[in-house]
Amino acid sequence: MPRKNAFYAQSGGVTAVINASACGVIETARKNRSSIGRVYAGRNGIIGALREDLIDTSKESTSAIRGLASTPAGAFGSCRFKLKGLEENRAEYERLIEVFQAHNIGYFFYNGGGDSADTCLKVSQLSESMGYPLQAIHIPKTIDNDLPLTDCCPGFGSVAKYVAISTREAAMDVASMCETSTKVFILEVMGRHAGWIAAAAGLAAEEEGDAPHIILFPEIAFNRTRFLARVEQTVKRQGYCVIVASEGTQYEDGTFLTESGLKDAFGHSQLGGLAPNLAQMVKDELGYKYHWAVADYLQRSARHIASLTDVKQAYDLGEAAVEMALQGKNAIMPCIVRGTGKRYRWTIGEAPLKEVANREKKMPRGYITRDGFGITDDARKYLAPLITGESYPEYRNGLPRYVKLKNVAVPRKLDTDFEV
Amino acid sequence: MPRKNAFYAQSGGVTAVINASACGVIETARKNRSSIGRVYAGRNGIIGALREDLIDTSKESTSAIRGLASTPAGAFGSCRFKLKGLEENRAEYERLIEVFQAHNIGYFFYNGGGDSADTCLKVSQLSESMGYPLQAIHIPKTIDNDLPLTDCCPGFGSVAKYVAISTREAAMDVASMCETSTKVFILEVMGRHAGWIAAAAGLAAEEEGDAPHIILFPEIAFNRTRFLARVEQTVKRQGYCVIVASEGTQYEDGTFLTESGLKDAFGHSQLGGLAPNLAQMVKDELGYKYHWAVADYLQRSARHIASLTDVKQAYDLGEAAVEMALQGKNAIMPCIVRGTGKRYRWTIGEAPLKEVANREKKMPRGYITRDGFGITDDARKYLAPLITGESYPEYRNGLPRYVKLKNVAVPRKLDTDFEV
Numbered sequence: 001m002p003r004k005n006a007f008y009a010q011s012g013g014v015t016a017v018i019n020a021s022a023c024g025v026i027e028t029a030r031k032n033r034s035s036i037g038r039v040y041a042g043r044n045g046i047i048g049a050l051r052e053d054l055i056d057t058s059k060e061s062t063s064a065i066r067g068l069a070s071t072p073a074g075a076f077g078s079c080r081f082k083l084k085g086l087e088e089n090r091a092e093y094e095r096l097i098e099v100f101q102a103h104n105i106g107y108f109f110y111n112g113g114g115d116s117a118d119t120c121l122k123v124s125q126l127s128e129s130m131g132y133p134l135q136a137i138h139i140p141k142t143i144d145n146d147l148p149l150t151d152c153c154p155g156f157g158s159v160a161k162y163v164a165i166s167t168r169e170a171a172m173d174v175a176s177m178c179e180t181s182t183k184v185f186i187l188e189v190m191g192r193h194a195g196w197i198a199a200a201a202g203l204a205a206e207e208e209g210d211a212p213h214i215i216l217f218p219e220i221a222f223n224r225t226r227f228l229a230r231v232e233q234t235v236k237r238q239g240y241c242v243i244v245a246s247e248g249t250q251y252e253d254g255t256f257l258t259e260s261g262l263k264d265a266f267g268h269s270q271l272g273g274l275a276p277n278l279a280q281m282v283k284d285e286l287g288y289k290y291h292w293a294v295a296d297y298l299q300r301s302a303r304h305i306a307s308l309t310d311v312k313q314a315y316d317l318g319e320a321a322v323e324m325a326l327q328g329k330n331a332i333m334p335c336i337v338r339g340t341g342k343r344y345r346w347t348i349g350e351a352p353l354k355e356v357a358n359r360e361k362k363m364p365r366g367y368i369t370r371d372g373f374g375i376t377d378d379a380r381k382y383l384a385p386l387i388t389g390e391s392y393p394e395y396r397n398g399l400p401r402y403v404k405l406k407n408v409a410v411p412r413k414l415d416t417d418f419e420v
Numbered sequence: 421m422p423r424k425n426a427f428y429a430q431s432g433g434v435t436a437v438i439n440a441s442a443c444g445v446i447e448t449a450r451k452n453r454s455s456i457g458r459v460y461a462g463r464n465g466i467i468g469a470l471r472e473d474l475i476d477t478s479k480e481s482t483s484a485i486r487g488l489a490s491t492p493a494g495a496f497g498s499c500r501f502k503l504k505g506l507e508e509n510r511a512e513y514e515r516l517i518e519v520f521q522a523h524n525i526g527y528f529f530y531n532g533g534g535d536s537a538d539t540c541l542k543v544s545q546l547s548e549s550m551g552y553p554l555q556a557i558h559i560p561k562t563i564d565n566d567l568p569l570t571d572c573c574p575g576f577g578s579v580a581k582y583v584a585i586s587t588r589e590a591a592m593d594v595a596s597m598c599e600t601s602t603k604v605f606i607l608e609v610m611g612r613h614a615g616w617i618a619a620a621a622g623l624a625a626e627e628e629g630d631a632p633h634i635i636l637f638p639e640i641a642f643n644r645t646r647f648l649a650r651v652e653q654t655v656k657r658q659g660y661c662v663i664v665a666s667e668g669t670q671y672e673d674g675t676f677l678t679e680s681g682l683k684d685a686f687g688h689s690q691l692g693g694l695a696p697n698l699a700q701m702v703k704d705e706l707g708y709k710y711h712w713a714v715a716d717y718l719q720r721s722a723r724h725i726a727s728l729t730d731v732k733q734a735y736d737l738g739e740a741a742v743e744m745a746l747q748g749k750n751a752i753m754p755c756i757v758r759g760t761g762k763r764y765r766w767t768i769g770e771a772p773l774k775e776v777a778n779r780e781k782k783m784p785r786g787y788i789t790r791d792g793f794g795i796t797d798d799a800r801k802y803l804a805p806l807i808t809g810e811s812y813p814e815y816r817n818g819l820p821r822y823v824k825l826k827n828v829a830v831p832r833k834l835d836t837d838f839e840v
């Protein structure tokens with residue numbers, strides 16, 4: 001059997017450690033040259049496969065590939081592009097197989113969240129029904145931590161660490177100034193559907209009274225009166241109040257707090273943002289001086305303070321994906337399995353893609369305190385190990401040395417274009 | 421002559437390294453016990469002196485004081501409280517002297533920006549005119565980098581490093597997703613009067629085309645048409661556009677872009693914020709998908725990624741302040757003097773407070789490119805050394821171990837209260 005090449009693509013929102021998974025895939029494939037030919041990466045994710053725009057990773061040096069382990073974002077480009085169902089758009093899937101066939105690709109490694117797990121499964125099913133031999137392995141990635149069957153998702157631990165540290169640091173700033181200045185500080189974090197990221201801010205608090213004093217989760221309906229009462233009570237008790245709010249915070253009727261309801265002179269809706277809206281509410285009702293921050297992309301790209309645990313898991317899942325492929329496995333996802341002992345230990349297991357696709361892991365209600373404003377000890381036990389360890393990148397002239405790949409294109413073999 | 425005690429206070433907005441200056445003051449005083457008795461700190465800054473609310477730093481362990489060198493924010497509390505002129509409110513100054521006298525304080529170390537330099541000078545003048553022997557030394561601190569006579573200000577190097585790193589990281593995120601997602605990213609940074617902090621983001625760019633593509637400075641009048649044209653041109657050329665905007669960005673007529681001009685249903689002004697306003701402008705006129713971040717306090721409290729150069733300078737200035745006091749000096753500020761060679765070297769000099777107080781150091785026009793959207797090589801040469809070196813705090817359980825002092829109060833000696 002002639003050696004097959006591998007295809008690797010990054011999907012959806014990038015993270016501080018998705019390139020560490022890429023590094024695991026490529027380094028492990030390079031160790032197994034007798035079985036795997038070249039690793040081709042999709043330029044801008046799966047779109048690269050549809051367009052037959054492949055990147056030849058064999059053109060990159062050993063040190064450049066090593067550098068991926070400490071480089072944030074998507075080194076080959078990622079995309080927000082969801083393949084439709086097989087029934088609706090079979091052409092897309094057939095095009096993938098056509099491109100894979102043209103480039104002798106026998107391994108499909110897809111690095112993403114729930115949608116890409118679903119795509120990976122469909123590609124596997126279609127290749128089987130078309131009689132094209134392809135092993136499709138999904139590598140989990142998402143800052144949202146919402147994939148099922150894996151104890152956690154690479155990308156989450158690092159954003160969790162960033163948010164916990166930033167909350168602690170900003171809270172110290174507020175605490176030291178609150179006598180004469182800002183009394184309320186609001187940090188808006190990501191998490192439209194689940195409060196995992198906001199929950200991680202809770203790790204910053206170690207003693208009674210420590211910030212954050214209020215966490216707002218998408219899972220808990222926002223109640224303006226209760227919120228304001230808690231802010232006031234906290235300022236009276238602690239002298240200041242630090243709030244960490246998930247961008248998905250919403251009223252009971254499902255209206256997001258990001259929607260300000262304001263219009264500008266041209267009748268355009270004002271985009272507002274959750275943090276400024278909460279700040280306005282606090283100002284109007286309680287009159288406290290406030291400040292707010294919106295971390296946005298800073299939180300998911302902050303490789304400079306990535307969790308060592310997260311980096312290791314991201315790498316090892318990439319490595320495991322290749323090893324599983326070499327063992328002949330298909331339509332699976334390597335996943336993190338947490339040990340049962342008191343000390344945190346993890347191993348890599350495997351989950352069938354059928355059980356991964358289209359299932360979201362919600363945060364258990366038992367992770368949120370009864371009053372809805374904080375995290376419980378169970379949440380703390382789950383979250384704490386994920387942020388442990390620091391994995392610092394190298395620096396040059398005071399700035400992290402992140403790698404920039406050459407991303408050399410693989411010569412095209414097909415003469416057909418494909419519009420995406 | 422009996423040993424005199426020292427008084428130390430933190431003033432104005434805190435930074436990632438102001439406690440490193442406190443550490444320098446206290447450790448150096450402890451090494452000179454034969455000359456300096458105890459170091460008392462003002463609780464919440466100068467207010468602590470007015471209220472006779474002093475903290476006895478001798479109650480803190482050697483390791484707690486050492487820990488200050490890697491702890492952000494103000495360990496004793498700071499305040500935004502500007503003493504009025506001597507003519508308007510002589511009572512405040514007399515109260516300070518009264519408290520100093522009651523606690524046998526002969527050294528006054530005031531750690532802050534331009535206003536506190538002015539206060540420090542006035543206290544020195546009044547004590548002299550009242551015949552009370554007091555050596556007043558000002559220790560520079562401000563993220564704004566706007567103090568004269570010192571090459572740079574402690575606090576600035578670390579915020580500069582944070583902003584440069586965050587810009588680089590977030591830009592990599594945007595670059596890897598721009599094919600199908602966000603095309604314009606806006607990071608709002610501090611700097612109401614001067615663009616030093618925004619300028620530092622420019623260090624993230626090393627090659628032609630690197631982000632940030634547009635920097636908005638308070639020094640350059642904002643022109644909507646030129647701005648939008650540059651955004652469009654950049655997206656067409658690079659595929660995406662990263663903008664770093666100083667919060668002080670303003671139109672030619674002095675209107676800040678933070679003022680959205682919108683009102684809510686109750687007629688309250690909408691607070692808006694610069695970044696969301698710019699985003700709205702981009703969306704309305706160019707239709708690009710955007711994201712924005714507001715770093716706010718995160719940038720000035722980010723001790724986890726402080727500049728080693730900044731930390732050293734902050735410490736050494738604290739140390740120098742005590743040494744200068746021991747040499748009998750008064751009404752001065754130790755400052756950073758840059759060497760002339762090609763390699764960055766710095767020493768500590770001294771500046772008379774008379775020449776420091778009430779003078780702001782603006783960013784030279786020659787540091788901003790002619791088009792007003794970037795920094796020049798001269799700016800780069802000035803800024804680059806200030807962010808070099810990493811000074812990581814210790815970690816425990818994945819979070820920085822920042823010290824929390826006991827802050828034991830000094831028993832009061834006066835029976836008069838003073839309202840502030």
